[in-house]
Amino acid sequence: PEPNPSGMPMVLNGVAHEMLMPGMLSDEQMRKLDQARGGEFDRLFFTYMIQHHEGAVTMVSDLFATDGAANDDIAFKVASDIQVDQRTEIRRMKRMLEEIAGRPEGPSPQDRHPSP
DSSP, X not given: OOOOTTOEEEXXXXXXXXXXXXXXXXXXXXXXXXXXXXXXXXXXXXXXXXXXXXXXXXXXXXXXXXTTTTOSHHHHHHHHHXXXXXXXXXXXXXXXXXXXXXXXXXXXXXXXXXXX
């Protein structure tokens, strides 16, 4: 099916529903992010990116739990890489979120634009 960020048709218990793929932001979350500024934007950005990455991990876990899926070497490698990379990024963003929470003013300009 064609991807649709507003929702995908899914059937649960015999009833069709429009549902977001795991990790996708709702319209309300996108609105909050659009309206946020400064430290609040940074906090929401990391919170929502963690949600998004966790959705990718969920989809890979679901793939691996499906009989006959990811049998192709390339599909298995890509899915495995996605799972490892997303988990690594989740840990990194959680640490950054903790740092932001520890500073009432949010991240410093150096945090936003670190020197090389």
